[in-house]
Amino acid sequence: MPSIPTKAIDIDLLKEVEQFLFHEAELLDERRFDDWLELLTDDVQYVMPISRSVSAAARGSEITHAGREVCWFDDDKTTLAQRVRQINTGEHWAEEPASRVCRLITNVQISAPSASEVTARDRFLIYQNRLETDQTFFVGRRESLLRRVDERRLQIARRTIWLSQSVLLAQNLSIFF
Amino acid sequence: MDALKHSLQEMVDLKRGMISRKLFSDPDLYQLEQEKIFARNWLFVGHESLIPSPGDFFTSYMGEESVILARDKAGKIHVMLNSCRHRGTRVCRYDQGNTAAFYCSYHGWSYDTAGRLIGVPHYQEGYEGQLDRSRWGLIEVAQLANYKGSIWATWDASAPSFLDYLGGMKFYLDLALDSSDGGEGGSEVIGGIQKWIVASNWKFGAENFCVDHYHNPSHRSVDLAAIGPSGKGRRDIEGMRIIDVTFPGLGHGACARISGGDLAVFANYPPVAHYFKRAYAERQRHHGDRPAIWGGPGTIFPNASLQGFQPRTIALWHPRGPLQTEIWRFYLVDREAPEEVKNILRRYFVRYAGPSGMTEQDDMENWRTATEATRGVIASRYPFNYQLGFGRQLPSDPLIPGVVVMQDLSAPSEGAQRGFYARWLQLMNNGD
Secondary structure, eight states, X not given: OOOOOTTTOOHHHHHHHHHHHHHHHHHHHTTOHHHHHTTEEEEEEEEEEOBOOOOGGGGGGSBOOTTTSOEEEEEOHHHHHHHHHHHHTTOOGGXXXXXXXXXXXXXXXXXXXXXXXXXXXXXXXEEEEETTTEEEEEEEEEEEEEEEEETTEEEEEEEXXXXXXXXXXXXXXXXXX | OHHXXXXXXXXXXXXXXXXXXXXXXXXXXXXXXXXXXXXXSOXXXXXXXXXOSTTEEEEEEETTEEEEEEEOTTSOEEEEESSOTTTOOOSXXXXXXXXXXXXXXXXXXXEETTOOEEEOTTHHHHXXXXXXXXXXXXXXXXXXXEETTEEEEESOTTSOOHHHHHGGGHHHHHHHHSOTTSOTTOEEEOXXXXXXXXXXXXXXHHHHTTTOOTTGGGGHHHHHHTOSTTSSSSSOOTTEEEEEEEOTTTOOEEEEEEEOSSOOOOTTOHHHHHHHHHHHHHHHHHHOSXXXXXXXXXXXXXXXXXXXXXXXXXXXXXXXXXXXXXXXXXXXXXXTSOHHHHHHHHHHHHHHSSTTOTTHHHHHHHHHHHHHTTSOTTGGGSOEEOOTXXXXXXXXXXXXXXXXXXXXXXXXXXXXXXXXXXXXXXXXXXXX
């Protein structure tokens, strides 16, 4: 039976990670995208695979494999910066006028901490409203590999996002997760 | 029926270059399209690389209807309606996989991968052995074509062969399906199909690829962000001649990009630049000393759109009611390309196209708002304008098939779109 390692949790580290993730969500909600880029390591991997409906026997192929199959996002820092640059032109019509986005980040768990890295898993519920009545809810889970750059600072070295949808029930993925 | 014919002629007034907004919103026209267009034309279903082994299947759509693309035990490819013959329930509930049989979750009828009914619960006691199982197999398409690995099908037994249906469009489909060195059909679909829902009529996507070079300024933000693989604009078109063509009577439209002089693509990715340089030299050996031709956007009537190079993809516009489309995107690469090259290409393709693609996001926004504008009582009294490049006569191009409607990006044309709607009108009027 898998054990729930409540005792082993470093509460201070958990609090630090939570505050980091909440701060990140706030930067994105406030559309401070250039500041958000500062939270990413130069070698960041940012991936959102696609989910498929498969039989119980074929669960291994439910999620597309980043690195050899198609994903919704398969970005690095250069391409994320391009996305930010595009939004900042003021002519990216999928985000102009800008979406109103509110990110709820919850169920934060940490694991495998070392002196330099910690893995954070969480759930998200993101509300996006555009123009007059357009609205989309994005729900899913994420895993972030956070790297300690100095005593007081973490950065995101890898983020994987699993959206709880197969056919995307949204016109666009024009926001960051 | 004459009244319908008359009103269709009025709605699609190609002599004056005007098309009624009702084509994009009217529920009756939409229903007629399902019957006259989707139930009769050749539709793209998938690719054989998605079902390499016996028992492999991939579920797809033909119009609104779910179909199974399957490779049977003997290796033969089938396309069948995904609907039990007893009460209609889907016999395949998965996007893809491998199976010995399709099993209905409702009353348990089962079918083998060739569509034969092989299992009927209570066959002896319930049907007293009277049910002729050979007559109750899955409904198979009337014609199927495996063209260089791409699978196409039609429900119309009297439809022309797929190659006749394609006509000169074959050249442009080849640009997407052949390997970059010119080898016949050396492409494969990368695993993972993007599927998403947009509140847009299906024809907005189809006509955009058929071929709308006029909307180029809508993509200025992505050009400014310079996502192109050589660090400029959104793709490599510098120094290329860009030509759009139409195929009268067939409804297809396409674009070719013809390299002049040096081949400079993927400059920021040396392994890919090197790969295409070598492939191009090889292609010259196959095809003789002609300039390199790359595939641009195109639409095979009615709802399969192509891009042959940057990105290299097949898009489907599945109708979901007059005001909604389910878009699918398959991405293609050379099967024999090195992994490193495939990886760079795949990442570039999804940054460009699809709902997370920086270019296509803005298209979706525009198709949706165009669709919105087709519903109002007042707005729908005013037709859309399709007069761009009207009456322009251009010489044919010896390098590529099709009637040339645009030979320079500075003078775009809606000639291929007019060709698309001319075919639409003909089919809606029952003509062939």
